Amino acid sequence: PEKITNICCIGAGYVGGPTMSVIAQKCLGVKVTVVDLNQGRIDAWNNEDLDKLPIFEPGLKEVVEVARGRNLFFTTDVDKAIDEAEMIFISVNTPTKTYGVGKGMAADLKYVELCARQIAKVSTSDKIVVEKSTLPVRTAEAIKTILKAEGNKVKFQILSNPEFLAEGTAITDLHYADRVLIGGDQDEEGQKAIQRLVDVYSHWVPKEKILTTNVWSSELSKLTANAFLAQRVSSINAISALCEETEADVDEIAKAIGADSRIGSKFLKSSVGFGGSCFQKDILNLVYIARSYGLDEVAEYWEQVIMLNDYQKRRFAEKIVKTLFNTVSGKKIAILGWAFKKDTNDTRESASIYVADYLLNEQAELYIYDPKVKEEQIYADLDCLNTRSEEENRELVHVIKDPYQAMDDSHAVAILTEWDEFKRYDWDKVYKSMKKPAFLFDGRNIIESNALVSIGFSTYNLGKAK
Ligand code: NAD
Numbered sequence: 022p023e024k025i026t027n028i029c030c031i032g033a034g035y036v037g038g039p040t041m042s043v044i045a046q047k048c049l050g051v052k053v054t055v056v057d058l059n060q061g062r063i064d065a066w067n068n069e070d071l072d073k074l075p076i077f078e079p080g081l082k083e084v085v086e087v088a089r090g091r092n093l094f095f096t097t098d099v100d101k102a103i104d105e106a107e108m109i110f111i112s113v114n115t116p117t118k119t120y121g122v123g124k125g126m127a128a129d130l131k132y133v134e135l136c137a138r139q140i141a142k143v144s145t146s147d148k149i150v151v152e153k154s155t156l157p158v159r160t161a162e163a164i165k166t167i168l169k170a171e172g173n174k175v176k177f178q179i180l181s182n183p184e185f186l187a188e189g190t191a192i193t194d195l196h197y198a199d200r201v202l203i204g205g206d207q208d209e210e211g212q213k214a215i216q217r218l219v220d221v222y223s224h225w226v227p228k229e230k231i232l233t234t235n236v237w238s239s240e241l242s243k244l245t246a247n248a249f250l251a252q253r254v255s256s257i258n259a260i261s262a263l264c265e266e267t268e269a270d271v272d273e274i275a276k277a278i279g280a281d282s283r284i285g286s287k288f289l290k291s292s293v294g295f296g297g298s299c300f301q302k303d304i305l306n307l308v309y310i311a312r313s314y315g316l317d318e319v320a321e322y323w324e325q326v327i328m329l330n331d332y333q334k335r336r337f338a339e340k341i342v343k344t345l346f347n348t349v350s351g352k353k354i355a356i357l358g359w360a361f362k363k364d365t366n367d368t369r370e371s372a373s374i375y376v377a378d379y380l381l382n383e384q385a386e387l388y389i390y391d392p393k394v395k396e397e398q399i400y401a402d403l404d405c406l407n408t409r410s411e412e413e414n415r416e417l418v419h420v421i422k423d424p425y426q427a428m429d430d431s432h433a434v435a436i437l438t439e440w441d442e443f444k445r446y447d448w449d450k451v452y453k454s455m456k457k458p459a460f461l462f463d464g465r466n467i468i469e470s471n472a473l474v475s476i477g478f479s480t481y482n483l484g485k486a487k
């Protein structure tokens with residue numbers, strides 16, 4: 022067809038849910054159906070109570086409210102949605118492989134392959150298949166082979182359209198994208214398919230922000246973008262360690278170098294380490310791909326970004342133990358923030374998990390507070406590490422709903438996520454309730470350290486003089 026009127030998206034997760042909600046919001050003439058195998062997730066997307074959507078994103082519920090039931094639908098009826106659609110987005114998870122060749126490095130593409138096979142099996146009309154998941158460069162080739170292998174008369178075009186939204190700002194990022202990237206075949210049919218998708222985005226994205234490339238550039242741009250972003254965080258975090266030895270101040274440095282328009286001021290906030298489902302996974306994948314082409318120097322270069330990030334998490338945890346007179350055994354430590362960044366309930370690869378695990382190995386008692394993360398998620402994250410038994414985790418870790426209660430009578434407070442509400446706490450009151458000396462480790466440099474020191478706290482700030 023000349024115009025797309027029916028879209029299906031496979032995968033109702035952090036990407037599929039918000040992305041398709043915005044497409045439905047902006048494209049009134051397009052029916053958008055988001056499908057998933059996970060019945061619980063689909064039920065949550067259909068929940069009357071918009072506070073119970075499966076993911077928390079500022080602005081998301083308002084978008085779902087206008088579009089759902091109008092031209093936005095969530096269902097587990099995958100086959101029907103695929104067959105009815107002219108354009109199918111694959112937005113399933115592509116985690117790091119946990120088995121076999123490439124274990125711990127390569128992206129696991131089994132869910133993507135399953136989607137391709139299902140599309141091949143049930144399609145009775147021509148389809149444009151769009152890679153929305155983050156995929157290794159040249160995956161489109163494999164998808165094409167699988168789609169063709171079914172041998173029916175249906176024609177498929179494959180596009181790559183990676184997603185650049187960040188969690189916590191997903192809706193704004195989608196509404197005001199820096200750019201939309203669409204890769205496709207360079208022949209006439211490929212160009213037509215690209216144009217169909219450009220038309221969808223043109224409902225709200227200015228034309229000059231829609232970039233079109235060949236498929237491989239588009240696939241590889243996504244891994245490259247995440248690698249560059251993560252590299253900035255590791256670069257500033259590396260400098261934070263040096264600052265602590267030299268009385269230089271990492272925030273002053275970030276400001277000074279960020280003023281250089283060639284460097285730019287964003288993404289230079291030193292932290293306890295980057296988390297999230299993407300950065301580590303995508304860099305590991307990039308490293309794996311480079312190695313598979315025999316490009317060892319390239320692989321080692323990017324691997325350092327991960328190594329520095331692990332170092333930063335470990336360094337922060339070590340600092341706590343060292344400062345607390347080399348032992349935290351039996352000591353109450355409050356952890357503020359479990360999400361990998363503010364304004365999300367996502368905890369995947371959060372630095373908190375690794376800092377907590379380190380402290381638990383030292384037999385600390387942890388009192389954890391996060392405004393959006395559920396208790397069962399925190400236990401699941403720790404259990405997943407298999408460092409100790411589930412019973413021990415429940416014995417040593419307490420998830421507390423009230424932050425003041427979490428900090429009450431504690432030896433130390435560690436801030437691991439930059440939630441705004443932490444800045445507004447009554448730190449005078451907290452200080453009075455804590456054991457003395459009252460230690461505060463700010464892993465995000467969000468609270469004015471001088472103010473805390475004048476209250477009486479002993480503070481540790483990343484990248485500041487000791
Ligand atoms: P997610 O785990 O939140 O969601 C994926 C969903 O796909 C799950 O609900 C799962 O049940 C479903 N699924 C898996 N296989 C299926 C199948 N065969 N049929 C139907 N449903 C199936 O993952 P996510 O965070 O949305 O990430 C999806 C992709 O987008 C990944 O490749 C990721 O790298 C990429 N990405 C993520 C972000 C982010 O911020 N989370 C940003 C950009 C790109």
Ligand code: UDX
Pocket residue numbers: 184185186187188189247250254287288289290291292293294295296297298299300361362363
């Ligand atoms: C990232 C990319 O930004 C996004 O474009 C891509 O689509 C998915 O991966 P996300 O992981 O959701 O998004 O969040 P992001 O804002 O990039 O933060 C990732 C991690 O880096 C967080 O733990 C964050 O706290 C940390 N970070 C970010 C810093 O420590 N310092 C910074 O200056 C920026």
